[in-house]
Amino acid sequence: MSQGRRHVQTYLGLTDYGRLQREAAARAATISKCAADCLREYFALRAELTTALEMPGEPGDPHHGTIIHSLLARSEERLVATVDHRSTQILRELRRVGSMLDRLVQLYLTHTPEVPPEIRDDAIASANRRYASYQRAVSDRVAEADRAEAGP
DSSP states (O other): OOTTOOOOOOOOOHHHHHHHHHHHHHHTOOHHHHHHHHHHHHHHHHHHHHHHHHOOOOTTOOOOOHHHHHHHHHHHHHHHHHHHHHHHHHHHHHHHHHHHHHHHHHHHHHHSOOOOGGGHHHHHHHHHHHHHHHHHHHHHHHHHHHHHHHOO
């Protein structure tokens, strides 16, 4: 045996053997070389994962493994893209709601006469009472929706 290599023999199921053949073809390598390369990659990945999980350090300290760093960076990129897209949608919806509210206030002011000074105090008391009732109704509806979302 040359160069410290040892002969290894194993049996694979048809599915795994087919995967190994396809991987070897993709790498333009023999099945033996591909199996050895895949084992080497597997052991390197396992060692890197073990190091990442067991290595002491503070949150935010850099990790020196390339595989984990790459996976995390790609995951972070996808998360940022998702958050950016969703925040754009939410801001657009918020602008629409703001515009609707502005139109409602304009409509109200257009069609509601000013309260005469002699009944202004009663009108304010009535408005405060009705507004408090409205706030309770909104709070109840939001709580009901939260319970429905939480499920059983």
